[in-house]
Amino acid sequence: MSVTATQAHASVVLDGVSKVYGKGGGAVLALDQVSLQIAPGEFTCLIGASGCGKSTLLSLVAGLDAPTAGQVSVGGRSAFMFQEPALFPWLTAAANVELALRARGAGKAERRLRAAELLEVVHLGGFGGKRPHELSGGMRQRVALARALAQDADVLLMDEPFGALDAMTRDVLHEELDRICADRALTVLFVTHNVREAVRLGDRVVVLSSRPGRVIDEFTVSIERPRRIDSVPVAELAAKITDRLREEMTRHGE
Amino acid sequence: MASNPTLAGLDALQLAQAQGRQSTGRRLASRTWSVLWPKLLAIAIVLLIWQLVHLSGWKKYAFAGPGATFASLWDQMHHLLLWQAIGNTMERALIGFALSVLFGAVVGALVSRIKPLRAAVGSMITGLQTMPSVAWYPFAIILFGLTTQSILFVIVMGSWPSVANGLITGVDYTPPLLLRAAKTMGLRRLALYRHLILPASLPAFVAGLKQGWAFAWRSLLFGELLVQVPNVPSIGVLLNTDQDQLDFADATAIIIVILILGILVDSAFVRADRAIRARWGITSGG
Numbered sequence: 001m002s003v004t005a006t007q008a009h010a011s012v013v014l015d016g017v018s019k020v021y022g023k024g025g026g027a028v029l030a031l032d033q034v035s036l037q038i039a040p041g042e043f044t045c046l047i048g049a050s051g052c053g054k055s056t057l058l059s060l061v062a063g064l065d066a067p068t069a070g071q072v073s074v075g076g077r078s079a080f081m082f083q084e085p086a087l088f089p090w091l092t093a094a095a096n097v098e099l100a101l102r103a104r105g106a107g108k109a110e111r112r113l114r115a116a117e118l119l120e121v122v123h124l125g126g127f128g129g130k131r132p133h134e135l136s137g138g139m140r141q142r143v144a145l146a147r148a149l150a151q152d153a154d155v156l157l158m159d160e161p162f163g164a165l166d167a168m169t170r171d172v173l174h175e176e177l178d179r180i181c182a183d184r185a186l187t188v189l190f191v192t193h194n195v196r197e198a199v200r201l202g203d204r205v206v207v208l209s210s211r212p213g214r215v216i217d218e219f220t221v222s223i224e225r226p227r228r229i230d231s232v233p234v235a236e237l238a239a240k241i242t243d244r245l246r247e248e249m250t251r252h253g254e
Numbered sequence: 255m256a257s258n259p260t261l262a263g264l265d266a267l268q269l270a271q272a273q274g275r276q277s278t279g280r281r282l283a284s285r286t287w288s289v290l291w292p293k294l295l296a297i298a299i300v301l302l303i304w305q306l307v308h309l310s311g312w313k314k315y316a317f318a319g320p321g322a323t324f325a326s327l328w329d330q331m332h333h334l335l336l337w338q339a340i341g342n343t344m345e346r347a348l349i350g351f352a353l354s355v356l357f358g359a360v361v362g363a364l365v366s367r368i369k370p371l372r373a374a375v376g377s378m379i380t381g382l383q384t385m386p387s388v389a390w391y392p393f394a395i396i397l398f399g400l401t402t403q404s405i406l407f408v409i410v411m412g413s414w415p416s417v418a419n420g421l422i423t424g425v426d427y428t429p430p431l432l433l434r435a436a437k438t439m440g441l442r443r444l445a446l447y448r449h450l451i452l453p454a455s456l457p458a459f460v461a462g463l464k465q466g467w468a469f470a471w472r473s474l475l476f477g478e479l480l481v482q483v484p485n486v487p488s489i490g491v492l493l494n495t496d497q498d499q500l501d502f503a504d505a506t507a508i509i510i511v512i513l514i515l516g517i518l519v520d521s522a523f524v525r526a527d528r529a530i531r532a533r534w535g536i537t538s539g540g
Contacts, residue, residue, distance in 0.1 A: 133535020
């Protein structure tokens with residue numbers, strides 16, 4: 001395992017990380033020499049066209065996979081949120097959250113109490129007894145968020161968590177995520193291919209190239225919060241980042 | 255906690271939409287009737303054809319009509335012998351099936367977990383499944399003689415592969431996304447099995463149980479016709495007696511009893527399957 005001891009100054013450090021899938025002639029270089037530092041409490045968005053190894057990068061940080069070269073170090077544990085809610089369909093919303101608490105060794109009474117609290121945090125206080133299929137897509141994704149929070153992790157990894165939701169629901173969930181991150185000083189690594197979403201949410205937007213994935217640019221987002229996805233500063237910065245991404249894509253067409 | 259009125263409104267709208275899709279809006283009585291009438295009609299058609307064949311005079315001295323058959327059934331229902339026979343047969347069925355579930359589940363769990371074992375035994379289980387279980391009877395009778403053990407042995411041989419395969423399939427088809435989610439939560443080894451793999455494999459396991467039961471039931475009736483244990487009345491013994499006495503009405507009455515027993519057990523499996531589907535939110539149109 002390449003996840004080493006905590007580094008005092010950063011929550012997540014990637015140092016010259018490369019990842020190769022497969023062997024011999026069919027080997028694919030997914031990530032090439034990626035170096036990245038994420039400070040505690042920072043909200044970092046990763047953006048790139050398809051094939052930029054975003055999901056690979058998250059898997060490496062989560063410890064689900066090991067890098068071929070380089071070092072990944074995470075100060076503490078990480079929780080993962082996927083594009084799909086990935087809730088266990090046979091468990092109620094509350095039981096799904098409780099399972100994450102249980103995996104951390106929490107006792108029965110504590111589990112019940114904390115699960116109820118966390119569902120309250122995502123505004124699903126009255127829905128603990130419902131099974132996932134009885135909830136809407138946005139509500140399921142909030143249960144998944146509550147479950148991720150239940151892991152009490154130092155870093156929250158999010159792989160396009162709102163990608164499958166309609167725009168209206170996504171807007172409201174952006175507000176919720178903003179609030180929860182501010183309340184809990186969460187460190188977040190957020191992958192998306194929606195540039196505006198990245199600017200709306202992030203303290204920093206990291207742009208990755210495709211095939212292989214490399215860090216090609218970084219933008220600090222210094223727009224005041226609360227932000228709106230349709231505000232002028234967000235749109236302006238998003239346009240700038242989109243131009244940078246297009247430039248990168250054009251390179252592949254040549 | 256700051257509440258979010260926009261979110262609350264959005265939830266209410268989306269839930270109303272979801273519930274509107276779920277409720278069929280029909281009452282129980284009319285639903286029951288719509289399920290029931292095709293079945294009643296089918297029974298009526300069978301009885302009609304049966305009666306017509308009887309009236310035509312085909313095999314006049316052997317072939318009894320529905321009237322005589324149901325009279326025989328009614329008569330047998332008033333004698334202890336039929337109920338003893340049903341009791342013994344069902345007892346064998348339950349013991350045999352329970353043993354095969356136990357054996358199948360243990361083998362299935364081991365094979366799905368241990369890779370070399372899987373390579374060695376996996377395809378053999380499927381092979382065993384295709385083997386007609388009646389072929390085991392000579393083997394069993396040589397080992398155990400004309401005893402209930404022989405019958406139980408063949409029931410187990412006939413049905414455990416289905417149970418084991420059901421479990422293996424269920425474990426294999428645990429959704430990979432849920433596996434990833436469980437791993438990021440820190441569920442490992444036994445906890446992973448208990449909280450994810452076992453519940454996820456339940457639908458396939460129940461399907462395996464259902465198939466296993468069908469094989470067990472066939473093996474049992476084969477066995478009761480071949481292996482007559484002295485002084486133990488059973489469905490098979492009754493059928494044999496009727497055959498020896500050329501009593502068509504009595505034999506047909508017993509066949510109807512077998513049919514009813516089979517349908518009852520099957521409906522229990524269907525109910526279990528439906529309960530799981532409802533819990534998981536997999537609802538089929540019916």
